[in-house]
Every structure is written in structure tokens, then in C-alpha cells.
Amino acid sequence: MYPWVIVAICHLYFIKPVVLYHVTHITPNQFNTFEYTNLTFSHAESPVWDPDIQTLYWVDVLQQDVHSLDYRTKQHKVKHINYGEVNIVIPIKNSSRLLVGVRNELHIMDWTRPGDSALRFVAAFDQGLPDNILNEGIVDALGRFWGGTKGHQHGNDVVWDEGALYSLEPPHFVPQIRLKPVSISNGLVWSLNNTIMYYIDSLSRRIEAFDFNLERGHISRRRTILELDEYWDTEVIADGMTIDKDGFIWIALMFHGCIVRINPDTRTIVERYKLPVTLTTSLTWGGPNLDDLIVTTSRRNMSPDTLKKQPLAGSVFILHNMGTSGVREHKFVFNNADTYK
Numbered sequence: 001m002y003p004w005v006i007v008a009i010c011h012l013y014f015i016k017p018v019v020l021y022h023v024t025h026i027t028p029n030q031f032n033t034f035e036y037t038n039l040t041f042s043h044a045e046s047p048v049w050d051p052d053i054q055t056l057y058w059v060d061v062l063q064q065d066v067h068s069l070d071y072r073t074k075q076h077k078v079k080h081i082n083y084g085e086v087n088i089v090i091p092i093k094n095s096s097r098l099l100v101g102v103r104n105e106l107h108i109m110d111w112t113r114p115g116d117s118a119l120r121f122v123a124a125f126d127q128g129l130p131d132n133i134l135n136e137g138i139v140d141a142l143g144r145f146w147g148g149t150k151g152h153q154h155g156n157d158v159v160w161d162e163g164a165l166y167s168l169e170p171p172h173f174v175p176q177i178r179l180k181p182v183s184i185s186n187g188l189v190w191s192l193n194n195t196i197m198y199y200i201d202s203l204s205r206r207i208e209a210f211d212f213n214l215e216r217g218h219i220s221r222r223r224t225i226l227e228l229d230e231y232w233d234t235e236v237i238a239d240g241m242t243i244d245k246d247g248f249i250w251i252a253l254m255f256h257g258c259i260v261r262i263n264p265d266t267r268t269i270v271e272r273y274k275l276p277v278t279l280t281t282s283l284t285w286g287g288p289n290l291d292d293l294i295v296t297t298s299r300r301n302m303s304p305d306t307l308k309k310q311p312l313a314g315s316v317f318i319l320h321n322m323g324t325s326g327v328r329e330h331k332f333v334f335n336n337a338d339t340y341k
Contacts, residue, residue: 039315088134123174146168164177165180184201239251258272260272289325
């Protein structure tokens, strides 16, 4: 496809050169072609594509950085927050600003301001549990934010049942608890007709579904779509999730280094793709035709010996020729976001 070489100068944000290397595979159950960044990130997460400006966003959680990559100009921007773990980035409708999740809070972020002065507070979650983190978020078809928290983490261990799943909508932006308890709130996506919400609480080792009422923002009739116990040992957990134009859901499997495509109607895994790393964190569709599958990965808590064996750990991978494509993701609705103080 490319490679890309991004070189730019701007005083408003840090610039790092990014090269996407191109590799071809013909092994069964592996992608035919893919690219990966020469930069590695400590814990890349939350990839999201903005089709209006042909830009990919993602975060490096532990480095407290928000990244953007413009597919047209090849410009790579990095915004360092310096306020705590950054787990979420989401475009805002009709705005140049972004919605970001920092620690257990949501903020509107302005690229042009330095450090944490770029943040404008929107809401706090899991109040009374200051070690909890707002872990994952997405926006529904009406522009509501849906996202959930995880309990205190030490190493790779997370306290069980301390988090919750929330929704947040205008005009008051008061968090509403939709599901509790939750241990690690993770992947979240809706069926193409917006009648089903698919959801992952990672420590449950299940992919679940709820009936979804879009107008009311109400979920009901919880059921299991897939049990990871039927396929993998207890270390493997489900992380980020997306959906394709055929209504199949795609999931990144943490500690297993692969992504899977699931038919939610038959409740079966129909495709599996192995990456040359262990810690796959999340994924989204991007590119001009929404047919690039973009996968973020991590090197969090990896030993030096493991990193020698997995030098690409922490890269962002772009997979091509997947035989399907994605659907347009929704933007957060926050009127007058550009002037919000």
C-alpha cells in the first residue's frame, strides 16, 4: 500500500516520524498483507477512525499520549496530557476538539493548548474509588457516550467487580449506571440495526449481548454470545471490539496475540488471525473505504526476554484484504464543543 514516512514540524504538539512497514503472508489463518508502525507504544489502545478528515486516532495509555495520523498528509501528531492514564479518544461532531478519557474522568481536549491545560472537564465516574480507570468508550447512533470502568490494577491483576458500565448524554452529561458490577469494562458495539448491544467484561471471559432501545438508551435481556472457556485457557481475555458491514463482530484477544471474527447469530468463531505479538488490545476499521483493519497492541509489563522475542509488541498494525469492511462510527454530540470552557 505505502510505506508512509511522516515528517512535519509544528510548535503546538510533538511530532514523531512514523514509518509503516509492509509485509506479505500467505499462511492460512493469517492476513495476506499488513503494515506496522516502526514506533512501538507502551500500551496502544482505543483506535478510532474519523472518515470526515481521513484521520486515525489512538492513545498510548501509560505514556498519557493521544495520537493522530492523517492518511492524506501522512502527518502524525502527539498530544501529551500529563494528568494520568489516557484510555479513550473519540471525535466530537462538528468540532475540532476530541473527547478523551483520563483516569476516571471524561474531558474535551484542545490540540492547541499545552499539557493538561488542554482538558475541559465533562464528567467523573466511579466516584469514591479514585484508583478506578475509565477503560473503554464508544458512541451510539444518537451521539450518547457509553463507557465503563475497571477496578484498581496492579501488574496484570485487576480487582474484581469494582467497576460499572455507564451512559452519558446531553444536555446535562450526568453519568447513568447501566450495568453493575463490572470488573474490566471493555469492547462495546451495536448491531447494524441498533437493536442489539454487544459487550465485553474481560474477566467474565464472555462475549455478551443485550436488547437495545436506541431512543431510551435502555439495555435488557442479557445473554452470552461466546464463552472463551470453550476455546482458550484462563489467561486469554477479550479486549476491544468492532463490527463489519456484514454484522459480524471482531474481537482482540489479550494475552493470545490474535483477533477473531464472530458470527453473533450462530455464536461461533468463523475466522482467526494471528499477529506476531501477544498483547492485542483493540481494533477498528479505517482507510478511505473502511477496509483497513487497524489493530493496537501493547508491551505493558513485558519482560526484557519477551520483548526480544516480540520486537513488534506495542506496534499499531494495519491489515488489508480482509474480505469485508467496516461501518462508519458515530461521533459524540456536544454542542458548542469548540467554545466550551
